[in-house]
Amino acid sequence: MIIRELYLKKIRPFINKDIVKVITGIRRSGKSIMLLMIQQELSRQGILPSQILHLNFEDMANANLCNAQNLNQWVTERAKEITGKVYLFLDEIQEVKEWERAVNSLRVSVDIDIYITGSNAKLLSGELATYLAGRYVQFTIYPFSYQEFLLANNAEDDAKIFQQYLLQGGMPFLLNLSYQPDASRQYLHDIYNSVMLKDIIQRNKLRDADLLERILLYTLSGIGNTFSAASITKYLKSENRKTSNDTVLSYLNACTSAYLLTKVPRWDLQGKKLLSINEKYYIADIGIREAIYGNNMRDINQALENIVCLELLARGYKVMIGKIGDYEIDFIAEKKGTRMYIQVTYLLASEDTIKREFGVYDYVKDNYPKYVLSMDELDFSRNGIRHENIRNFLLRNDW
Secondary structure, X not given: XXXXXXXXXXXXXXXXXOOEEEEEOOOOOOHHHHHHHHHHHXXXXXXXXXXXXXXXXXXXXXXXXXXXXXXXXXXXXHHOXXXXXXXXXXXXXXXXXXXXXXXHHHHHHOOEEEEEEEOOHHHHOOHHHHHHOXXXXXXXXXXXXXXXXXXXXXXXXXXXXXXXXXXXXXXXXXXXXXXXHHHHHXXXXXXXXXXXXXXXXXXXXXXXXXHHHHHHHHHHHOOOOOOOHHHHHHHHHHOOOOOXXXXXXXXXXXXXXXXXXXXXXXXXXXXXXXXXXXXXXXXXXXXXXXXXXXXXXXXXXXXXXXXXXXXXXXXXXXXXXXXXXXXXXXXXXXXXOEEEEEEEOOOOXXXXXXXXXXXXXXXXXXXXXXXXXXXXXXXXOEOOEEEEEHHHHHHOOOO
16 A cells, blocks of 8 residues: 555644544545545554444445434444544545535534545535535545656656556556556546546436537547637537537536546736636546547647646645736646746757747746756756756655
């Protein structure tokens, strides 16, 4: 088991605090394993196994507990048999109807520390979330970063292993398949289908699975490109599929709620405001894109951009696309009052490319760090703008 310290260090300060720990992320990104890691952490702190209650609501054996009243009663009865604080772990909580009622009741009636996981971003956005307002903290778990991928493979960084990461991504279970290409592709394809069916179509009661698939394929083809609902609607019309902009947006929102896609907004650096059109979408795992759509190596600029975006998000940065006049900066990353700008490209293979990637910073007048990331081994840094190899950037721990 790969110890995911990046997330554990965020969770540790909240252990034993009267606040519900909510762990979210795409299906199979490692949320259940994270619960086991927290339990190991508790064991190191002297907590006894008898104090820990763990339920997975995708297990049919727990089907009778998938409503608030039964769950509350089950935990309350077992808590009476436990000496000391109870540590409750509820996996895939979205399967429990009105689960917030049960969790909030347990919070006030039992000496308890609660951890829950779910595969939907709207887990705490409904009316029932008022029961937990101000009483929870949320952590999003992403598939393996490149650094974690190296640990999983017990490998040293080099161009070959990074290419494997570009093609297979970071879904943790691939380690159990020894990253065999055919088996890995099948597994990633099955994850995609499972997310589509369970977390998008069924949960949102979408009626047109074919339309959803067309919208997703269009989005996967344009990862890292700005586009609008209108552009997708126009494309679908050319494919003899009539739909509305509102329907497209509704389907895309369902995909982001299931963590299959991440929407990154655009920030106008001159007007200092968020723009409501032409966002970018990135997929939760670049290996899923390869398994479903292919062409990660052909679309390597897009794939590299996707990897950098997920790394920033996993490290807790707020990520936006920068717009300044007619120019665009791939990422503005902000955290704890700091900011950095990032341009991503495959290779700085010509003077025109160098001028384009570095030149956009001529219009950014602040003194925050500015990066150009590429796969080049040579250092092209200039004019206070730092150039860095993407692999080195992903492996650094000082940002």
